[in-house]
Amino acid sequence: MEDKYENMIIETAEKVFNSMEPRVSPRQLKQLHDAYEFAYNAHKEQRRKSGEPYIIHPISVALIAAKELMLDTNSVTASFLHDIVEDTPYTIDDIRERFGDDVAFLVDAVTKRKKSKYKFSKQVDNYQQLLSSMQFDIRALMVKIADRLHNMRTLSSMRPDKQMKIAGETDYFYAPLANRLGLFDVKTDLENLSFKYRCGMEYTDIVLKLDKDKKDNSARLKLFTDDIEAILHEAGIDAKATVYWRAPYSIWRRMKASNKDFIHLDNRYYIRVTFSGCNGSELSEKTICLYIYSLLTNKYNEKPGSFQNLIDQGKENSYKSINVMLLSHEGIWEDVQICSDKMVEASRFGCMAEVAERAETRNCGNNVSLQNVRKWIEKFRKILKEIAAESQTQGFIESIKSSLYYDDVLAFTPKGEAIILPKGSTALDFAFELHTDIGLHAKYARINSKLMSVRTVLNRGDVVEIGMEDDALPKAEWMQYVQSYKAKRSLRSYFSKELAKQQYQRCTCCLPLPGGETIGFREEDNSITLHRRNCPEAIRLASKFGDNIIYMEFDESPDRKYPVTIYIKAIDRYHLFIDILSKITNDLHLFIDSLKTETNDDITDLTVTFYVHSIRELNSAIQSLYSIPGVDEVRRVQNL
Known part of the structure; x- marks a missing residue:
């Protein structure tokens, strides 16, 4: 067994050196070998939870930094050494003496501080420490992302409560951060691994459905992509058309956002047309x-x-393409994204342009233009300074989260100035982005020359003009209609108070049921709140107060029932309504609390609330309702 581990250690280290050798000097390569030897001896007697020698972890982190993130010599050196100060007797001064100030700074930035008392919580203080380093050098974040990616890839050896803590942190903080830094592949890996360990049953269900979907559509899509390549080849363009299926977490997020089940979800895949030249x-x-x-x-x-x-109106995370929906010969709208190989490279190594400026020797590969990512990094650094200067009564991690949005919207002032905001932003966000005083005194908006409420959600390409009046002041409900950090900070400052928080025994946001994937959180009054593992509030709490997570089973009780609401879409026919009621009450013996139905053009929409003992009973009811002739869609209605 030890020989097996030793071979694994040597092979992984060699991969690091082989990856770095073409782009570093002999002196830098020797530094990497020295860092490996130092880390190997420092961690020699330590083991991971899986039983593996601990040194496998820092070497694997170094490999991710070198090969997947293309980091510079000192960053890969710091990756080898990132756990030494935290887990061994060596100090930062020892690191500085052996490897210099730059490596010492990076290691110090990713080393968790041990304190007798934390300002917020252990997790949030660690985020604050890590993000503060970004004001000076983004590479520390890159090392930490490499560390988190390897931890997620090896999470199976941990207890369920630890899995939830680490997965919650990842979903809430690290995956959105990777997305904002333009690291598309890393973001995808992190969010899918988080989803897998938080909600294993849902993850597996989507994976199986994706596998079937790929098999059912592969032949049809191949004809479509082959035709595209033939058209472009005839025009002298060296291009490739490839089908990319969206990852399970992306599918799940789109299902929740659109309130559709898997079968009725649009764009489960997209077709990327890439070219290298013409x-x-x-x-x-x-x-x-x-x-x-x-x-x-x-x-x-x-x-x-x-x-x-x-391309002209690119996203802040450096993604660029021309997107269009084309009607295939089978009568299906296909999502086609046209981009160059360089643009694809930019989406993989978004913030590497920033890293390149600080690297000793760096081959940027394609010399891609990453102005949006650079702008976002500078914008985020400014936000960090503002958060640091804010009153500590405000939520640090919530302020950061406001800036780590997944998608953005581009709007314009009447003079053509481009303003990039989180997707879902309103004219209020636009106003505050222009200037705080404009937001505080906003009264109305003209969007594409039409008079609109300042609470109107913006679409990409909107031209927005904000109307102001001196006596116009913010309303309390505005907090519900803003998305950006700047708008939220300005309104919090104006109202000078925090939003009140309620305590629950059973989270009313996600409404967990017995037998489902649940997790408990111990509140300040020692009460326990149960959440579903995919509950946004649970993910937020897991990222801030992971030590309060309690792994517990929510068992079914024959004496306890819970109300659930489901939505049914069906083709109207004689006796449909009676068949549905009979299925629920007579066949399934479930008690109906309320019912609402509406029929338009022979399509019936039905919402039913009834009581169940468990998630198993609910799933059984949903499957049974699908067996009724004419029923097309059945899903649970909730706040997720």
């Missing part, structure tokens, strides 16, 4: 993308309003 042409990437768009729309019908130019 017959030696020196045309710009944008010109080639538009040329490809023109060639494809000559052959396929384009869905009206589906065209998106994400």
Whole structure:
């Protein structure tokens, strides 16, 4: 067994050196070997929860930093050494003496501080320490992301409560952070691993459905992609059309956002058309993308309003492409994204341009333009300074979370100034982004020249003008209609108070049922609140107060029933209503509390509230209702 581990250690270390050797000097390569030897001896007697030698972890983190994140010499060195100060007798001064100030700074930034009393909580204080380093150098965050990615990949050896704590932190903080830094592949890995360990049953269910979906559609999609490649090849464009299926977490998030089940969810996949050149042409990437768009729309019908130019109006996380929906010969709208190989590279290594500026020797590969990521990094650094200066009565992690949004919307002032905001932002967010005083005295908005409420949600490309009056002041309900950190901070400051929080025995947001995947949190008054593992509030709490997590089973009781509400969509027919009622009451012996039905154009929408003992009984009821002729969709209605 020890020989097996020793071979694994040597092989993994060699992969690090082999990955770094083409882009570092001999002196830098020797530094990496020295860091490996130092870490190996420091961790020699330590073991992980899985029983493996502990040294496997820092070497694996170094491999992620070197190969997947393409970090510089000192960052990979710090990856080898990142746990030494925390878990061995060595100090930061020892690191500094052997490897210099820069490596010592990086190791210090990712080393958790041991305190007798924490300002917020142990987890939140660690976030604050880590993020404060970003004001000076983003590489410390990159090392920490590499560390978290390996921890998530090896989470199976941990207890369920520890899995929930680490997965909750990842979903709430690290995955959105990776997304904002433009690290698409890392973000995808983190959020899917988190989903797998938080909600294993839902994860497995989506994986199985995806596998079936791929099998059922592979032949049809191959004909479509082959045709695209043939069209472009004939035009002299070296391009490849590839089908990418969305990851389980992305599917789950889209299902929740759209209130659709898997079968009725649009865009479970997308087709990426990538190119490296056009017959030696020196045309710009944008010109080639538009040329490809023109060639494809000559052959396929384009869905009206589906065209998106994400090259000129790119996202803050560096993603760029031309997007369009095309109607295939089978009558299916296909999501097609047109981009260059360089654009794809940018989506993988978004913030590496920032890292490159601080690296000793760095091959940036494609010299990609990453102005949006650079702007976001500078914007985020400014936000960090503002948060640090704020009253400590406000929530630190909530303030950070406001800036780690998944998607954004681009709007314009009447003079053409582009304003990037979190998706779902309103005209109020726009006003506060322009200036705090504009937000505080906003009275109305003109969106695309139309008079609208300041609470109106913005769409990509909107032109927004804010109307002000000196006597116009913020309303308490505005807090519900803003998304951006700046708007929330400004309103909190104005109202000078925190939102009140309620305590629950059974979370009313996610309404857990016996037999489901649940987790408990011990409140300040020692009471326990039960949450579903995919509850946003549970994820938030797990990222802040992980030590308060309690692993407990929510067992079914024959004497206790819980109300649930389901939505049914069906084709109207004679006796449909009676069949549904009979199935619930006569066949399933469930008590109906309320019922609402509406029929339009022979399509019936029905909402029913009834009582069940457990998640098993609810799932059984849903499956039984699907057996009724004409029923097309059955799903639970809740606040998730």
